[in-house]
Amino acid sequence: MNKKLLLASLLVCASTVSLGKENSNFIKLEDSVITTENFETTVRDTPANISIITGEQIEKSGAKDLVQVLQNVPGVSVKRYAGTIKFDIRGLNSMYSDRNSLITLDGVPVSASQISNLPLESISKIEVIPGGGAVLYGDKAIGGVVNIVSKSAMDKNFYGNVYLETGNYHYGKKGFDTGFKVTDKLLTEVGFTNSNPSAWRHGEKYEKNDARFRAKYLLENGDIEFKYTHSEDENRSGVAVPRYVSDNDRRDPGKLSRSKHKSDDYYLKYRKEIQKDLEFLAYGNFYENKRSYRDGDDVRKYGKVQLKKTYMDSNYLIVGMDYLDDEIKPYEKIAKIDVIAGTTDSNGENGKKKYMEFGNSVKKNYGIFVMNKINYDKFQFTQGIRYDKAKYDFYWRNGSLNDHNKIGTKDHTKYGNYSLELSGNYLYSDTGSTYLTYTRAFRTPTIGEIRYTRNSEKLKPQTQDTIELGVKDFVYNTYVSLGTFYKWTQDEIYSTIPPEFTGMVNYNIGDTKRIGFEGFAEHYIGNLTLNTSVTYLHHKVTDGKYKGSYIPSVPNWKVTAGANYDITSQFTVGADWLYYSNSYDLDDIANERGETVKGYYIVNMSAYYKFNNGITLTARIENIFDKKYDEYAGYWDDKYEGQKINRRQYYPAIGRNYTLGIEYKF
Template structure:
């Protein structure tokens, strides 16, 4: 890592600690947090290193997607890859974000693909809890939780907005929302968004259309809320290419991967206060998506498969002493991978000359969880204890792919996992503005429904168990909000897509035990109309036993540094700039580290401006990657046939987007 960059960041953070304290900014510690319990608490009283991004901050940053919103959050690596958004929390590898870090939408576990195209205008707030959420959500929360909370209907007679964005690569977005109060207790809202972009690489195209309906019925001691979303997406995406292709023209897509998706998302929530001491929360979700793939021979799209997810959660919070309470709950989830055309017959096994009787069918994962969380307050101390039990059962058909065992392809199989999660924490509120915490957690992850059918040996995978110890601190010192944490993670039987020694081909594989030691520091300093922001994230990561002992985790940088400034000329006029640095890392599939840290580090700089008139009209502008930095979102090593149609193994690259500009306009009633 560049020593000057590190020294500059440390000095920048240190300078932020010297000024006169202003209690007006203590709101950072009192900000409401929902994701850790599904009931409201605040940042100061939560034993985790939480980051919160509000809708106002999103709007003023002129962000166009989740990458813009989250990339400066400490402890997170977020990138665009092939039209989707990939997250990594604390070094669990962004390319496998849907497996190791939990993304929730209004408390419902979802895929990064599902939220990647969610209009940011629909977002009320985003809460990031590194290393948290395993008691409340269970499976896949080992990295932490990113909870996206969408806007609910407002208790107003009428309200609404219309917005549009234009930018580089023929980006065009238009949308509107309108809400009204139908009766004293019934509020409704409709929303529509249409997004089109040619993409950054030649021939790419991204189209998304979303329509939403929201309704809320106000009860005397609670509320019932319903949200429905219909989305239609079409993608023409470039692929990873060898360097001789991308060096010649970084916008060369290699070839285009085409797909279409159509989805329906239903969400229903019931919240009720039985008494001053007891609250009940229940919510559920039914999500279905139709997937269309592209046939290059016929030049046509065809219905490929369906994905269905069902989710139901019930929990109760009861206060038995002032500031002391317990939460009891249970949840059920079901993942379904459904081939559109199921058949059986005598077929050729993919990648071989073997023929056998093959049957297709649905692959499912059913999970039932039970959890309890107790928080006891004594004087200035808060003690939290949590436990969770999960039972996951799989029923699946082995995929007809060359990475699978030919003897198993087309056969029906089952698997079962039972796991436990634990949490112990102590939070010391030593002053009106400061707190310090110590936590221990044990969380886990098991294969997804798609993952377990995809490659050989999946049914023999051990669950991935992770123990974490974290020490953190939050405080206001001299007009500066500071949040710092250090942690140690020991992961048993980490699941990775790897090439194991006993056979070739990328498969899901327990690579052994791993450890991660990290440090995160965030500082936000206020000087009249100027706000300075900076962060340092350091992560040591290593495989500590097995075939890859002493290797570092691929595709995970050791350092992430950020610095930024926001100047508010008035409440309605602001400009901002953000600098981001990642250190170098290993190729995604280089578990042996034989190619060295060959993924170069890089730094980017973005600018944004926001202006709002008194009549409700506002304007935004964002210049991303100002200096047009050339770097890669992905680097791996696999075969290609670019030269003479011969298979050659070589490094592959997915080049990152260059300089872009986006201009937006919005009018609010």
């Protein structure tokens, strides 16, 4: 099966390359990229297999969320789970996306849940760099970076848009953005969105209100930018259920869990070209998320400062530093005698009690980095090094998986780590480049991990060495990007799930390796655009208790194909096909059950029409053939029959669904 799939994939790539007859304008190679350095460069000058999705592409696709936007990007696995989007870059497991793949919003590290229902109308573009970001961002850039660039206030006297979307399963969205000049130098914009993502299972509800304010002050050779977002979410989401439940009705949510929270997000950036050869950049973020029905509010403070010095005409040096303060606040900080979770008294009833103290659990990370780029004839050489210091002060939570002697006590630990990047990029023609890159990346425990379960403070940092070789070029009218890589991860941090509980949920499983290939081709024939991508990933645990096991919840194959046709300059239709191969249950690190998560494919279609009066119409159907597959499978305790039994459970994926949208721009 794998050989046939590989052959078919290569034939698709080859066919798209061979169809072209005339040269294109090579615009994809000149697309600007900011994620790799925080200063603008181009796709051609970036030694990575980068993917860029523009705001225009998002609009024409009719996508309703980031899953639909990113599902065709090579090297990336993205799925929905309980109202949250999960990312996986190059086989590090999408269920742990906030730990191994760095998601950033305007360069600021964020959680997947924070951007799960981000209004797509507020996005300028998305840059995906598999394997990138180790020097610039440090911690968690193990898989790579997904950087979402939000829109800024525009240099126009008056402008705006109003939009409305509807769909089945209670999906809906409405909102507006409007901006105007206060003075010739001061630009402002306000916006609001009310969204109700698809509540596919019975009784589910997802609702978010998102209010935005943006301002930009234009300087000579620079600008000052401020963004503020206030969000309020209220959700009722289903849980994973046993097959005897989901077979009877895949839309049965099991039990509904409720969550409600409010967040405030402040962002400030200062950019200035001090001299012709000297650029300065500084930006910071304050984010606070207040939860109801769950333990702990989140507070994050982030700041980064960079300086870019150009020397000898085209060479440049970037130096910078950043700081992250990540904090979890409990509802109560009062010291008191309380029941220890998961215990019982001598009669087997009420539980043991002890004196407990609780306070803020904090992770503080300090980083400093240097990057240097040398251009010599057709060669570009990049060198980068980074050092991070992470310090933790935390209180052990009152949970049944914690050491009973530690619950309600304060603890601390710290880590020191470094990242490296060495790359060579050869511009062998006017359109083509080939690169070879070595990176060393790391990740340390999140503050949530380290306070959650016993012995987490003894975790070793996870480190990773990657070698990547790739090429980007235009062949006739086809843009081609190919990359292959080898990733060696030491002391990989993994989370197990009962009943395979071994004494601590988060632990180092040992060393792992991943060998992969990513190919993407986009071909242009008049008004027709064809694209295809192939991702292959071989992954294994190479030492320790689980030596020889494959990484759970990571498929070996991902293949996509799509077509967009401009019927007129105003009317575009499209379709895409997505395939994932088999994988193992999330908790089956020993591979005892086999590849029980079966592969699947889905087909989507979209249409876009733009009137001359500023109105656009969009339509999209996802999963046209109503394929039945699961976003998650694994063992957990089953209480649906009135007794606690460990049983395999599933989180069913959404069935066929549609979206209709209308937008007016002025």
